[in-house]
Amino acid sequence: MKYICWFNEIGRNDILKVGGKAANLGEMVNAGFPVPPGFAITIDAFEEFLESAKRRGKKAHIARIISKVDPKDTEELEKVSILVRDIVESTPVPEHIENEITQAYEKLCSQVGYENIPVAVRSSATAEDVPDASFAGQQDTYLWIKGRDEVIRHVVKCWSSLYTPRAIAYRAMKGFDHYEVSIAVIVQKMVNSRSSGVMFTLNPTNGDPSQIVIESSWGLGEAIVSGEVTPDRFAVDKVTGEIVERTVSPKTRWCVFRDEGGVVYENVPEEMQQKPSLTDEEIKKLSEFGKLIEKHYDTPMDIEWAVDRDFEFPESIFILQCRPETVWSRKKKEPVIKAKSGFDLIMSRATTTIKLRKT
Template structure:
C-alpha cells in the first residue's frame, strides 16, 4: 500500500464487521483472546485509572483474517506441523521461511485501512500530526501463569507514520514464528495454528528515565518491599539487560527508600529524528547521578501498589518518566503483569531458600529481560 494512498485515508469508524481495531479504553481482561496478554493488561490498567499512554490494539481477528484470506495459513502450518522432531538447524530454516512468507505477502487493504485510520485518530487525540508510537507484539500466550512467553516476539520503538506502523504490525506477526518462540511452543505443547497474536500501537513516552518495578523483593520474595531498577532514556536498555541500572529497595508502608545502589548506566536508548531509536553513551556526570528522585520513587510505588491491589497479586511493571511533562503527570505505566515466579514457589526452609536464590535470579532475568 503506497504512502500516497495512506495519506488519503481519513480517520473514521471501522468499515468491516470484524473488529480489527480495539482502543485501550474498550479493552479489559475479558478480551484476552482478542487482544493478547499485553493489550488486555493495558486496557485493564486504563480502566482502573493508571496513567497509561493512549493507544489501540490490532486484534487477533486481523491476524486470523490475514492468514485465511491470503491463504498463508495453509502454507505455513503444514511446514510447522512436525517441527518438534526437527534439529535446531532444521527448525531455524523452517522458521526463517515462515517469516519470509509473511513479510513478503501484501497486507490486505481492508486491514491496512483500519490500522491507518486508527493511527490518524490517535494523532488527533494527542494533537500531533506524526505521532511517534511503540509497536509491540501481544500474543495470547503471554503472561500465562504456567508459561513465560513474554518477550519472545518483537517490539519496535519510535515508529512514525501510518505506513511504517502497518509494516511493523506485519513484522510483529512474523515474529510469532521466531526460532525461540516456535521452539518454546513445541516444548510447552502449544499448537502453532491455535496461537494468536495481537499488536499494540501506543503513544511513545519521551523518557528521561525509565525502568522496571517489582511490587515485592525479587531476590527473597518479601512482599513488604518494592524493587525498582531505573536508567536514563527509554526503558529498553533496562528490560534488555544492556545497562547496569540504579537499584532501589522501598518499604511499602512508609514509602521510604531502604537501600539504593548507583548503577553504571553507561548507555541510553534515545529517539532519532524521523523515527527509530539509537544507542548512545551517557556522560560521566549523569552516570554518577541517580536517574530518579525520591519524590518520583514514592509516586511510582503508589502507582505500583494500586496495580497490585487490583490484581490481588505482586506485579512486574514497566514504567517511564516523560521529560516534556511536569511531575506527577509525567510518570507513566507502560506495561504490568502479575508476578508469577514467587507466587508459584512452595514454602521452603531458610537453607533451601538460600540454595534457590541464585537459580531464581537467573530464571527471572532470562524471563523478564528478554
C-alpha cells in the same frame, strides 16, 4: 471499527480477542493507571489477513510446513522461519484492514496533538503472559515508528514474528498447535523516556512484602533488560512511604531513539552517570502506583514503567506493563515463624546469642 480495540474498550478477559499484553494494558487503563494511549489490532485482523476468502488455507499451509521441522535442528528452523516469514510479509494487507489501522493511527495522532507521532508496535500473543508459560520476549517489538506506512509495515512484521525460529521451537516444545495460535498487535504512543525501569511490589532479594523495590536507569528500559547497565536501586517502605534504600550505580550506557526511527545504544554523558535517575517525588509516586497495582491484581507484581521527559511531574510517570511476580509468591505458602506463644518467642530470644566475629 471491526479490527481495532482502543485500550479502554478491553480488559483482562479479552485475551482471546487481543492477546495477553493488550488485554492487560486495557485492564490497567480501566483501573485508572497512567498507560500511554494506544490501540490493539485484533486477532481477527491477523486471521482475515491470512485467511480471507481469496487466500483460504494459507495459515494451514504454513502450519503444515512448520510442523515437519525438528525444533532442535536450529539450521532447519532458521531456514523454515525465513521462508514462512517471507510468505507472510509478502502478503498484501487487505484494504479495509489497512484503512482501519490508518484511521486509528491518525486518531491517536490527533489525540496527542501532532502528526506522525512515534509509536511502539509490538505483538500480543494469545499464549503470552500466562503466568505459567512466560512467553515474554518471544515476539518482536519495534520502537519509535513514525507515519502510517511505517506503522503498517511493522504491523505486518509483528504478524510474521509469530514464526520466528524461537517462537516455532517454543510452541513445538510446549505442544501448542501452530494452526491454533494467533496474534494481535499493539500500537501505542512512545514514551520519550528520560528514565525507565522495573518495579517489584516485594523486595526481590529477600521477599520482604513490606517493600517496593525500583530499578531505574537513564533512557529506555531496554538498557536494563539487556543487561547493558547496572541500574540504580531504590526501596520504599509500603506502610510508612519512606525511601529506605538508595543505591546509585554508575550508568555508562543508555538506549535512546534515533530521529529517523528505531533505537540505538550510546554512552551516557559523563555528568549524568553518577546521578540518581529518579527524584524522590518520582520514587514515591511510582511506589504509590505499585501499591495500587498490587491491590488491583491482589498479588505481588513486576511492573515496567517510564518517566517521560516531555511532561511535567506527575503526568510524566507512565506504567508500561505489569505481570504477577512468580518467585516469592510461590514460596511464601510456608509459614516463616509458625505460631508460637509469646513466651516461647521470648524464651528463644533469651537463649540466643549474637555473633560478633565471623568464625
